Amino acid sequence: MPNHYDLLLIGAGHAHLGVLRRWALLERPPGRIALLSAGPAAWYSGMLPGLLAGRHNPADCQVELQPLCRAAKVELIVSPVASLSAPQQRVQLEDGRSLSASWLSLNVGARVACPPQQGEAMQLLAVKPFDAFLNRWQQWQAEPQPLAILGGGAAGVELALALAGQVPQLALFCAGPLLDGLSAGVRLRALGHLRQRGVLVREYCPIERIEGDCLLSGATPVWRGQRLLLASGAQALPWLAHSGLGCDEQGFVLIAPTLQSYGHPTIFAVGDCASLPGARKSGVYAVRQAPVLAANLNAALRGLPLKRYHPQRQSLALLATGDGGALLDWHGYSAGGQFYGRWKDYLDRGFIQRHRL
Ligand SMILES: Cc1cc2nc3c(=O)[nH]c(=O)nc-3n(C[C@H](O)[C@H](O)[C@H](O)COP(=O)(O)OP(=O)(O)OC[C@H]3O[C@@H](n4cnc5c(N)ncnc54)[C@H](O)[C@@H]3O)c2cc1C
Structure with a gap:
């Protein structure tokens, strides 16, 4: 067949x-x-913030699938x-x-979650899929405007730090605390970086609806503008x-x-x-x-027996700060600086290299 x-x-x-x-x-x-x-290539999300901050080229952040499939003797269907x-x-x-x-x-x-929207006065841009996101982001950047980002997880924070300075005004909204689930230390460091770059951070501010050019938390209008980046939880x-x-x-x-x-x-x-x-x-x-x-x-x-996967209890988080540095979170320990940024780059580039056989 x-x-x-x-x-x-x-x-x-x-x-x-x-x-x-x-x-x-x-x-x-x-x-x-x-x-x-x-698509013919796979994006590596860990490098996307660096790409947006102008620190990587698009080709650095993708794995071409044809050579990998050819080496594994697997047909590629795009x-x-x-x-x-x-x-x-x-x-x-x-x-x-x-x-x-x-x-x-x-x-x-x-995909990325999106609150219900009434009217079309606000343009929405989901961070995934990456191809569509990057194309549209380039168009937006031809005419920078104030921007809100939805999502205070690692992706939202990295994006805010990468984009601060590229738009006239930037606000970051999260439903709970910033970087929920990571250590208090890394959260404070991230808040410090965001404030230093002029990003308005609104914690415990769930956005429930978009009406016209307005973001609403409950019935309260919390932001007005025309551009919203969606980086909130996985759907x-x-x-x-x-x-x-x-x-x-x-x-x-x-x-x-x-x-x-x-x-x-x-x-x-x-x-x-x-x-x-x-x-x-x-x-x-x-x-x-x-x-x-x-x-x-x-x-x-x-027809052989299968293995079991056991998720690790802890995982290392390295968040790019948009200036070449990174924040580290490991077992409740936090640190930050250029050294961690270089380490993150080394790990990210290593991932790409390993898959370019
Ligand atoms: C900006 C940003 C930064 C992030 N940084 C990190 C980080 O540093 N570390 C970390 O651990 N996590 C990070 N994440 C989270 C991470 O991206 C995801 O958790 C991770 O990519 C999930 O991997 P996955 O293998 O499940 O799927 P993905 O890597 O999302 O890959 C899914 C693939 O399926 C394809 N696909 C989707 N729909 C279809 C379809 N209908 N038909 C065919 N193919 C399809 C997509 O094109 C994609 O190639 C980040 C996320 C974002 C948005």
């Missing part, structure tokens, strides 16, 4: 990049395998997935093709909830420690699109799932 595969890897997320690298360097499982990707039917193990592509597979693996990430891609896969209440695919979907063990899911207790929605966790996923897909195609 020309449209049937032994395995389809869906999405060029962090974990699938690691799987392809391992298969290129070590042994690949038997059978016909393809990677379905929305077309976004429109829908998935888990019971039929079938994928519908946006270009009209329909593909089926004995095994599937999902690593499609998540599941809508086609996952319609796929027949078991999903949590937010629409993320429920998985077992073997990374298999509950109810559909021939479908694996990893990274931000999956839901597993202890695994946070961050690139670091997706990267750590790669070796287990590579081993389990290999074992599944050979």
Whole structure:
């Protein structure tokens, strides 16, 4: 059957990049395998703030998929997935093709949450997908205007620090405390950097609605302007909830420690699109799932027993401060400065290099 595969890897997320690298360097499982990707290259989100701050070139922040797939002997199919039917193990592509597979693996990430909007006076720009974001951001930058950023997590803070100075006025809104979940030390350091750059930070200020050119928290107008950048929490891609896969209440695919979907063990899911207790929605966790996923897909195609993935309890956070420096958060310990920025660059460039075989 020309449209049937032994395995389809869906999405060029962090974990699938690691799987392809391992298969290129070590042994690949038997059978016909393809990677379905929305584009010919995969962006590395960790370098996006550096790109916006003018410290990296676009080519530094992407992994070209064709050479990696060729080395892993995996077919590359460039077309976004429109829908998935888990019971039929079938994928519908946006270009009209329909593909089926004995095994599937999902690593499609998540999209960005957006409050309901009335009227069109405010232009909204989601930070993901990155291609669309960067194109539109370039257009915005041709005529800089005051900007609000929604989301006080690591992504929102890094973006605010990268963009401060590039727009006439910048405000950052978060529903709870800034950098919730990280140490008090790194939070204070981040607040200091943001204040120093003139960013207005509004903590505990959830934006519930956009009306015209106004952001509303409850019934209170808290900001007026025409441009809003969305960097708030991960939201599941809508086609996952319609796929027949078991999903949590937010629409993320429920998985077992073997990374298999509950109810559909021939479908694996990893990274931000999956839901597993202890695994946070961050690139670091997706990267750590790669070796287990590579081993389990290999074992599944050979009929061998699978391994279990155990999420790490702590993860290192390095947040770019937009001036070449970075803030570090590790086990409640915080630090900051140019040294950590160089270390972050070294780790980020190392990630890209490892996948450019
Ligand atoms: C500005 C910013 C900075 C960040 N910095 C960090 C950081 O320093 N460290 C960290 O750990 N996390 C960071 N994150 C979070 C991190 O980006 C995500 O948690 C991480 O990318 C999730 O990895 P993933 O492998 O699940 O999916 P992703 O890396 O998001 O990859 C998903 C892939 O699936 C593809 N895809 C999506 N839909 C489809 C479709 N329909 N069909 C085909 N392909 C599709 C996408 O194009 C993409 O290639 C940052 C996020 C942002 C926005």
